[in-house]
Amino acid sequence: MANVLLISGSVFGAATLTADEIESTLDEAGHTVTRPEEPGVESLTDESQEWLIVCTSSTGNGDLPEELTPLYHGLLNDYPKIIHLKFAVVALGDSSYETYCGGGLSIDAALADLGATRMAEPFKIDAMEVTEPEAIAPDWVLSVINGTVETN
Numbered sequence: 213m214a215n216v217l218l219i220s221g222s223v224f225g226a227a228t229l230t231a232d233e234i235e236s237t238l239d240e241a242g243h244t245v246t247r248p249e250e251p252g253v254e255s256l257t258d259e260s261q262e263w264l265i266v267c268t269s270s271t272g273n274g275d276l277p278e279e280l281t282p283l284y285h286g287l288l289n290d291y292p293k294i295i296h297l298k299f300a301v302v303a304l305g306d307s308s309y310e311t312y313c314g315g316g317l318s319i320d321a322a323l324a325d326l327g328a329t330r331m332a333e334p335f336k337i338d339a340m341e342v343t344e345p346e347a348i349a350p351d352w353v354l355s356v357i358n359g360t361v362e363t364n
């Protein structure tokens with residue numbers, strides 16, 4: 213069973229609800245989930261955490277929601293040591309934007325640049341097609357952690 217750090221960023225609540233469901237699913241599967249209220253780089257440098265799951269929407273022009281801005285800037289400016297982390301990103305977005313899933317893709321790139329191990333390409337969920345991201349993201353996260361993921 214894995215120690216999983218779960219971080220979410222949302223504007224209107226869909227990514228928060230999706231992260232809630234991810235948390236329940238991982239809990240039920242026997243994993244230990246930590247979900248910091250105000251995630252900063254210090255939560256990522258905790259070496260007792262093996263996995264990082266980020267679940268975020270996009271806002272503006274491919275930007276991250278405000279609650280993830282401090283973490284993102286910390287990743288870019290503080291160069292935290294996070295090479296112990298395996299990570300995967302659930303990216304909520306809307307394909308009618310040119311910057312489709314830009315927020316999720318930015319944090320995915322920043323984590324990989326710092327040497328964390330990307331265990332799957334970001335799981336993009338398009339609001340044009342999917343009305344309940346919380347119904348599909350938890351099983352994807354579980355399959356990534358179990359090593360049985362299929363790409364979307």
Ligand SMILES: Cc1cc2nc3c(=O)[nH]c(=O)nc-3n(C[C@H](O)[C@H](O)[C@H](O)COP(=O)(O)O)c2cc1C
Nearest residue numbers: 222223224225226227269270272274305306312313
């Ligand atoms: C003002 C605004 C800007 C948005 N910008 C983007 C964007 O740049 N790229 C994208 O993929 N989705 C964009 N979206 C779509 C949201 O990311 C998508 O609807 C998501 O499911 C919302 O999740 P949330 O409720 O957690 O914020 C935008 C939505 C709004 C309202």
